Amino acid sequence: MDEMMDTMTTEKFELPEIRAIKNLDIQKTGKIVVMSDCHRGDGSGSDDFAPNSLIYRQALEQYLSEGFTYVELGDAEELWENKTFDQIYITHTKVYETLHKFHDPDPDKTRYIKVWGNHDLYWQDHAKVYEGLFPGIQIYEAVILRLPSMVNEDILMIHGHQADPICTGGAATFSKFFVKNLWAELQKCGLKDPTRAACNPGVSDETDATLHRWSTENNRGFKTIIAGHTHRAVYENLSITERRYLESQLRTIGVKVKHSPDTGYYNTGSCVHPQSITALEILSSPDDSPKFRLIEWRYAAHLDGSLYVERGILAG
Numbered sequence: 001m002d003e004m005m006d007t008m009t010t011e012k013f014e015l016p017e018i019r020a021i022k023n024l025d026i027q028k029t030g031k032i033v034v035m036s037d038c039h040r041g042d043g044s045g046s047d048d049f050a051p052n053s054l055i056y057r058q059a060l061e062q063y064l065s066e067g068f069t070y071v072e073l074g075d076a077e078e079l080w081e082n083k084t085f086d087q088i089y090i091t092h093t094k095v096y097e098t099l100h101k102f103h104d105p106d107p108d109k110t111r112y113i114k115v116w117g118n119h120d121l122y123w124q125d126h127a128k129v130y131e132g133l134f135p136g137i138q139i140y141e142a143v144i145l146r147l148p149s150m151v152n153e154d155i156l157m158i159h160g161h162q163a164d165p166i167c168t169g170g171a172a173t174f175s176k177f178f179v180k181n182l183w184a185e186l187q188k189c190g191l192k193d194p195t196r197a198a199c200n201p202g203v204s205d206e207t208d209a210t211l212h213r214w215s216t217e218n219n220r221g222f223k224t225i226i227a228g229h230t231h232r233a234v235y236e237n238l239s240i241t242e243r244r245y246l247e248s249q250l251r252t253i254g255v256k257v258k259h260s261p262d263t264g265y266y267n268t269g270s271c272v273h274p275q276s277i278t279a280l281e282i283l284s285s286p287d288d289s290p291k292f293r294l295i296e297w298r299y300a301a302h303l304d305g306s307l308y309v310e311r312g313i314l315a316g
């Protein structure tokens, strides 16, 4: 009976199989910035990324000049709503020109690392299409950050749909059909996507909880998981609203109350927040665990009314 319980427990928390993995040595790589969920589209009303394009490019230019490696953690392209990548490339050519500055055909030298998500799962079997712009690029399901001096302290980066009940099994087929065939039209009429975890706090909570559990109960040496997908930024297992609640005791009914931070789980948020994007910076030091910082890049205004893009620290 005990043995049976053991098997059940292991099965329940088993990490899914991961196909294409990029291994990074954190000391060699140096500074890393992780962003996800751009959902770059065709520039129409259904393209949630378009209004943030300038903020995103400004953030990337700064990370480029400061020597960061950029990890794009899935759902960079909205390939459920758009039939071909060409439509997206034509709309966001400047973004791809900026990304190109991080790219090197040598996988050991490149500073542009691309991971697929559920909305751009297409890249899993069609990396050749992307290679037209980025010769030699490889696209992965996960990145593992290793600390050479430490055992069982690895950091796993995945998009996160692997932990979302809506994105696995039969429901996934339905939501993909729905988004591909009906959604873009409805969205042009101003509707918000109900299949995104971000629009459903319950699903976000469940996805966050699964990812956190994977980080604490795995036998593959992972100590921390970084994901995207929910569009809700998390720092040390607390969302921004949860962190605010702990500081101010102010919250809406929907905000779940967790009391203590936990370094097992972080979420990058998205690049489709209203006029802002979020990013997770990882800074390594020679003999210590890396430091994480959750950042928001957003528009701000000078007193004379002129706009600029600023980098704000949300946590860390």
Ligand SMILES: [Mn+2]
Binding pocket: 075, 117, 118, 119, 159, 161, 229, 230
């Ligand atoms: Mn996603």
